[in-house]
Amino acid sequence: MEVIKISPRGYCYGVVDALQIVRQAAKNADLPRPIHVIGQIIHNRHAIEELTRMGVITLDGPDRVSILEQVKEGTVIFTAHGVSPSVKRRAQERGLHCIDASCPDVTVTHDLVRALVAQGYYILYIGKKGHPEPEGVMGEVPGHISLVETEADVDALSLTQQQKIAVSTQTTLSKWDTQRIVQHIKEHYPSAEIHIDICPATQSRQEAIASQAKGADLTIVVGDPHSNNTNRLVQVSEELAGVPAMRIEDLSQLKTEWLKGKKRVAVTAGASTPSQLTRAVIRFLEQYQP
Numbered sequence: 001m002e003v004i005k006i007s008p009r010g011y012c013y014g015v016v017d018a019l020q021i022v023r024q025a026a027k028n029a030d031l032p033r034p035i036h037v038i039g040q041i042i043h044n045r046h047a048i049e050e051l052t053r054m055g056v057i058t059l060d061g062p063d064r065v066s067i068l069e070q071v072k073e074g075t076v077i078f079t080a081h082g083v084s085p086s087v088k089r090r091a092q093e094r095g096l097h098c099i100d101a102s103c104p105d106v107t108v109t110h111d112l113v114r115a116l117v118a119q120g121y122y123i124l125y126i127g128k129k130g131h132p133e134p135e136g137v138m139g140e141v142p143g144h145i146s147l148v149e150t151e152a153d154v155d156a157l158s159l160t161q162q163q164k165i166a167v168s169t170q171t172t173l174s175k176w177d178t179q180r181i182v183q184h185i186k187e188h189y190p191s192a193e194i195h196i197d198i199c200p201a202t203q204s205r206q207e208a209i210a211s212q213a214k215g216a217d218l219t220i221v222v223g224d225p226h227s228n229n230t231n232r233l234v235q236v237s238e239e240l241a242g243v244p245a246m247r248i249e250d251l252s253q254l255k256t257e258w259l260k261g262k263k264r265v266a267v268t269a270g271a272s273t274p275s276q277l278t279r280a281v282i283r284f285l286e287q288y289q290p
């Protein structure tokens with residue numbers, strides 16, 4: 001079977017660095033034990049299982065504050081998604097050793113919203129409800145920011161036209177969805193200052209699939225169901241490249257009936273997908289004889 005290997009795909013620099021930080025912590029005998037990660041270090045079950053085998057405890061829960069409350073002692077690592085100042089403060093108050101694995105691209109957004117609010121702006125932050133990244137950013141400027149996920153969320157706001165409004169975004173959104181919501185915001189608030197903070201790694205992976213998957217019969221996206229950027233790749237394949245897409249966590253979820261009558265299959269992977277999982281899928285498809 002012909003396989004289009006979408007490039008770039010898979011691990012981004014933020015994920016590589018975050019994993020490296022946790023692996024180094026696991027090997028550092030001087031750090032207070034136990035070592036906990038506050039939330040999933042990246043949204044990928046396979047990567048978390050590897051860290052568990054190294055003795056690192058991954059804790060999960062509805063938000064970072066309640067996850068932190070589960071920790072009694074030792075070291076806490078904050079994930080690549082970033083964390084709000086109140087979580088960092090609370091960890092320090094409780095005498096926990098803190099390691100911050102926030103991606104630098106997320107930190108840029110934290111700094112940006114703080115600076116904008118200091119200049120008198122109210123922030124409309126485009127992001128996904130319940131995702132840890134908006135939780136961290138919103139926690140930088142509580143009371144001066146609203147999370148909007150859809151056009152209806154924008155309509156529901158009651159801001160005055162006199163208010164100085166700025167827009168910022170989650171790093172892993174679809175750039176096409178974001179443009180649509182930004183356009184809607186501009187219709188309501190024409191003078192809003194727009195900052196699109198989708199990270200370069202997310203943008204390049206989306207642009208790659210939009211152009212390179214064209215002409216394929218099917219796209220396979222390897223990634224975790226909780227990974228926002230993985231789910232956006234599925235959407236981009238379907239909406240921009242016009243190619244149906246299936247998301248799988250690994251080769252075990254690939255169903256051969258999807259391949260019936262297909263000649264060309266495109267393969268890509270979310271920014272938090274270990275490359276060996278994607279390589280296994282590509283190898284299988286290359287050798288597959290209908």
Ligand code: SF4
Nearest residue numbers: 012014103171199201
């Ligand atoms: S997807 Fe972007 S923001 Fe998120 S960890 Fe990777 S590089 Fe950083």
